[in-house]
Amino acid sequence: MGAEGIGARVKRKEDKRFITGLGKYTDDVELPRATHAAFVRSEHAHARIGGIDASAAKAMPGVVDVLTGDQLVADGIGNLICGWAISSKDGSPMNMGAYRALEHEIVRHVGQAIAVVIAETDSQARDAAEAVSVSYEELPAVASVEDALKAGAPQLHPEAAGNLIYDWEIGDKAAVDSALSGAAHVTRMEITNNRLAPNAMEPRAALASYDPAEEHYTLYTTSQNPHVARLVLSAFYAVAPEHKLRVIAPDVGGGFGSKIYIYPEEIVCLWASKKIGGRPVKWTAQRAESFVTDAHGRDHVTVAEMAFDADNKIIGFKVNTKANFGAYMSLFSSCVPTYLYATLLSGQYNIPAIYCDVQAVYTNTVPVDAYRGAGRPEATYVVERMMETAARELGVDPTDLRAKNFIQEFPHQTPVIMCYDAGGYDAHMAAAKEAIDYAGFPARKAEAASRGKLRGIGTSCYIEACGIAPSAAVGSLGAGVGLWESAEVRVNPVGTIEILTGSHSHGQSHETTFAQVVADRLGVPIDTVAIVHGDTDKVQFGMGTYGSRSGAVGMSAIVKAMEKVEAKAKKIAAHLLEADEGDIVIENGEFKVAGTDQAKTMTDIGLAAYTAHNLPEGMEPGLKEGAFYDPTNFTFPAGTYMCEVEIDPATGQTEIVNFVAADDFGTIINPMVVEGQVHGGLVQGIGQALLENAVYDDSGQLLSGSYMDYCMPRADDVPSFEVRHTTTVCPGNPLGMKGCGEAGAIGSPPAVINAVTDAIGNNDLSMPATPEKVWSAIGAAGMPQAAE
C-alpha cells in the first residue's frame, strides 16, 4: 500500500487551512459592489397574508429594493420540487402542495420567507426587514402527525386532503398477519423518533451574482451537491439555463443532509441579483434562522409488531409509521420514510415476511428531509428496540436472540427489496462483546448498585444501505435523478495529478483519502495529487455527497478513470523504454520494465504525453481520462454497538460509561478518518437519544429554537469511544468499500435507549431520554428513585 496508500493513517491535508482559520467559506467570499439580503419571515405557523407593505422599508437608509412572492411568480420562477415520486397503495400519485420560494398568500410554518430586503449592508437589510409590515389573518395550526390526521384538523394544502401526502406500503400484508396470528410470541411497541434540527457548524449561505453582459449567473453556496443545485435551479426553478449558471460550493462546514437541498434563499438571491441590475446579493443565515429554515430530520410515530415462533425465530414483522413532513415537501423528503426506511426493516435478521405502511403527513412545521442516516436511523431504532424488548419479554439474552436470527448466507434477499451482498454479523457482535467485556457486566452492575447507581447495558445491530445507488433501480422506484458519480484524472506535464470529482467534501476528508487511492495505485506522494471539487465550471458533472456514497461511488469513478490513465501511460512508457507494454509495472511512482532497472518517472510520462514529440504511432497527445461509475447495488455496512450507562435514580441523570462500536465498512482507506466519522456519528446519535429535541407547541411555535433550549451534545456528554472494525469486502465495487459516514448516527440511538431501559427496568421510554423522563420512568417501574 505504501506509506500513504490505502489503509494508511495519513494526517489530513485539509487540516492546515481549517485549523489555522484559513478555510474559505461562502461568507468569506467578497465580490465588488455586493449587497446584503435579509428575509422577512412568518411569525405565525399558519396564516393568510392580507397584505405586505414595504413602503417604509424601501425608504430606509441603504435599501436597494424589497421583493415579494408575487414578483417571483410574475417572473416565472418555479415552485420548489420534490425529486422522488412516491405513489400511495391505491396507485394514486403523492399529493404535493405548492411550495414557493417567497410566499405572498398563505404561510404554513414559522420562519417561512415572505419577502426579501436588499440593502447596502447586512445591518441595513435587517433593519429594513423589520420595517416591512405584513398583515396576517391567523389560521388554526397543527404541529403533530396525530393531530394533523384527525378529522376536522386544520388543512394545509388544497392538494392534500386530510393533510395526507401519501399512504404507501411495502411487503406482504397477508403473510405478516398470518405470522402474527400464529405466533408463539408477539412483541408490540409504540415508538417515537424525535425531531432533530441539523445544526451544521457553518450556517447556510448564498452569494449570487448576475452578469448582465453575458446573461450569466454565479452562485457561491453551502451545498453538498453543486451540480444537482445547478440542475434543479435551471430545469425546475427556471432561474437560468445550465450553461448560464455556475454553482460553486467552496469550503462547507458540515452538512449532515441539510445542505443537499436547494432552499428558497438561494433561489431568491439569484433572482434578486438580476432584479437589482446585476449587483451581487449575499445572505448568511443567523443561527436562529437555521433553526426555522434548515430541513429538520426524523419525526416518526410508529407502531410495530414482531412475531416469533416457539424457537424464538422471527416469523413476521409489521410496522405502521406516520412521518411528519412539515409544511412542504422538501427535495428528497418523500424517499426518506419509504425507500430509505422500510427497505431496512429486515435489519441483520432473517425475517420471512415484512409489511410496512407509511403515511406522510403535512403539519405547520419546518419541512423535514434527510438528516445523517435518513430513514435508516429510524428503521434501526424500530428494529433494535423491538429486538431488545422481545428478548426481555422472552427471557433470553438480547445478544443471543439477535445471533439466533442473524442472516448467515450471502447474497441474502430480504422481503423488502434489498439484496444484502456480504456481511459477517457474528464477527462484529463478537468484537463488540469482547471490547465491552459483556460477560463482566453483571459484576459491574452489582458494583454500581453498591454506589446507589443503576447500571444497564444495551445492544444495537444496525444495517444500512449506502453507496446510493444503481441509477436504473432508483429510477424505477421514482427517483428523479441517476445516482452515479463521475471523475476525471488529469496528469499534468510535470507529472503531478489533479482529480476532478463530482463528490463534495464538507468534512469528509476527500482531499486526503481520494489522494490516498491514487497514491496506492501509483506509489506517488499524496502531496502530488490535488482533489478538485465543488465548482460546476471545473468539474464535469457530479451527484454530490450524501448517503455515505463518496467512497463507494465517488472513489469507484476515480478508480475507473485511473485505469484508463494507467493504460495509456503504460503504452507511453513501453514506447519510450522500447519494451513490451505487458512488461510495464508501476512501482513507487515509476513505470518500470519488470525485472529490470529501466524506468520512466511520472514526470517523464507527463512530459512525453504533452510534448508529443515521441509518442506511439497514432496516439493522441495528453494524459487525461474521465469515467462515470454507476453502482451495481447498494452497499451494506453493518455493525454491533454496545452502550453501558449508569443512572442516578435520585435525578434520572444518565451517564454513558462505556460505548463500543464494532463496524464492518469493507475496505478502509484511512482508519483515522473513519474513526473520526464514527465518533462524530456516535455523538449525533447519542445527542438524539439523550439530548436533542426540536419541540413545537400546539400552535406551531418552535420552543427549542436556540442553544439555550436545543441541547447539542458537548464533549463532556460522551465517553471515550472504543471503535473496532471487522471486514467483509464489498463485492460490488472495485475497492470493496461500503461507506462509514452515517453508521454512528444510525446505530447508536437504540443502543443508548436499550441500555437506559435495561438499567431502569422499564421499556416505556422515548427519546430524548432526559433526566426527568428517566426519573419518571424509574418511578413508573416501581424502583426506588432516591437510592441512599
Place this chain on the structure above:
Amino acid sequence: MYQTTYHKAASVAEAVSLLSGAEDGKLLAGGHTLLPTMKQRLASPSDIIDITGIAELNGIDASGDTVTVGAATPHADVETSAAVKGAIPALAALAGTIGDPHVRNVGTLGGSIANADPAADYPGAVLGLGATVHTNQRTIAADDFFTGLFETALNDDEIITSVAFPVPAQAAYAKFPNPASRYSMTGVFVAKMKDGSVRVAVTGAGDDGVFRSSALEAALSSNWSADAVDGVDISADGLLSDIHASAAYRANLIKQMAKRAVAAA
C-alpha cells in the same frame, strides 16, 4: 445588533453621569445576557456604559467575618481567590460552576445579580448567605434585593458596587444544570450561620426567581443532615415548568440538591 454607542466609564460617578445622559442607556457588566439579547435584536439600548474597568468595583476583601466582592469582579477571580476559598469555599465553588471559562473570565457578580436571571447561580449564594448588596446609593439586604423574574430592588440609576457575604459556619451549593444552557435547572445553596441559624436558597426552580425554602430551613435547623431533608415535603406549587423540567421534577431536584449540598457542606 442595532447601532449603539459604547462608553467605558472610569468611575462610578462617571458611569452614573453617562447613564443619566443617555436616552436609553444600559450598564455593561460582563454582558452575557445583554449582548446576546442585543445580537438577537431583542434589546436596542442607545448607549452601552461599560463599568467593568472601574477600579473601585473590582477586587475581593476578606476580613473578619465578611468577604466583600467588588461588583465588577469576574467569576474566575472569585473561583480562584485564596481568600474566598479560605473563608467561604462554597462561594468559590459556586463561581466555578458558572458557565464555562470564557464566561467566568468576563461575567461579573454585579452583572449576574442585577440581571436576576431565575436560573443564575449567584443569587443562590447572595440569598443563601444573607449577603448585603452595596450600591452607590444605599445598602440592600439580600432578602429585599430579589423581587421577581429579572427584577430587583435597584433603582434605574443605581449601580451595585459590592456584595458583602457573611462567613458561615458551613455552606455548600449543589446544582443540576439545564442540559442545553447549563444554567441552573435547580440549584440549592445551604448555609449554617455562625449564630446557628440556617438559610436555604433555591435558584433555577422558582417561577418568581430565587427564593428561600422555609420548609428546608426548618428541617435543617433542628437536624443539619441530609437525612433531615428526606422528611421534607417540597411542594411543586410556585415552581417553573418548561420543556426541560416540570414543576414536580424540579421539586424533586430541590430535595436532591439540598441533600447533596448538606452532605458537601
